[in-house]
Amino acid sequence: MENFISLIILFALGYSLKHIPAFPKDTATSLNLFVIYVSLPALILYQVPNITISNSILVPIVMPWVMLLLSALSVLWISRIFKWSKKVTGALLLLVPLGNTSFLGIPMVTIFFGADKVSYAVLYDQFGTFLALSVYGTFVLAFYADGSKPSLKYIANKIITFPPFIALIIALLTSSFEYHDYLISSFKLISASLVPVVMVAIGFQFKLVLNKKEFIPLGVGLLLKLIIAPLVALSLCYVFGFSGIIPEVTVFESAMPPMVTAGALAIMGGLAPELVAAMIGWGIILSFITLPLMFKLIQFIL
Secondary structure (H helix, E strand, C coil), rough: CCHHHHHHHHHHHHHHHCCCCCCCCCCCHHHHHHHHHHHHHHHHHHHHHCCCCCCHHHHHHHHHHHHHHHHHHHHHCCCCCCCCHHHHHHHHHHHHCEEECCCHHHHHHHHHHHHHHHHHHHHHHHHHHHHHHHHHHHHHHHHHHHCCCHHHHHHHHHCCCHHHHHHHHHHHCCCCCCCHHHHHHHHHHCCEEEEEHHHHHHHHHHCCCCCCCCCCCCCHHHHHHHHHHHHHHHHHHHHHCCHHHHHHHHHHHHHCCCCCHHHHHHHHHCHHHHHHHHHHHHHHHHHHHHHHHHHHHHHHHH
């Protein structure tokens, strides 16, 4: 609980800093870039080589794709019932299936499960959420948003040049080698910056917006993302007999609020920007309540 309170303090600190003129408006962008190019690759290189190869590691790789399919189908079905516009449907198709499994997920897994369990969150994020954002997210934008349509070559290039993905491939290819102590110490020291930098960045770019016209899709979207999706993931693990720390981290990752990057893409594509901003903002706030509760439920069931 003390560590969780520390996260809230860091989040509040970031939110406070945005009101200090000395900090540029693009401070959060710089912090996010530091995480993408430095902290997260270091964390991956430090933690992933320690993964024990077994059938169970397929759970955090397969589960995000299962949840993506179920979430997308649910959004399409509910959207038809409520007769939502194409823009609202497109926004929900991006924000409900794609969770904040990296910027928020990794710090949360670190706090609730321990830093040594982060490697499973990395698998969920890189082989699941990140690839889904790059491939599925791009196709959603191409169909629902206005503007240019990215090519398959562009998508592939974005994937293979993404620093954390490069670090993941290097970590997997060199997992049989023993890193020198100074490298391990360096990776550990640098990766320790991830949690505070991420939480300050999230707090800095936080916006709380609520438009009455978007109240129903906002409520439905957050209900699907924060409550129903992790309960479905938990049920699947229970039914198929998955237990232990890997399924626990997997279900916990599925409970993350909507991805900030997916929200940025939706806004750039003109997909109900006020709804998107509200889902990102309220999703983060509500996740400080739902994630501890989901953690307790996961511990009880699995």
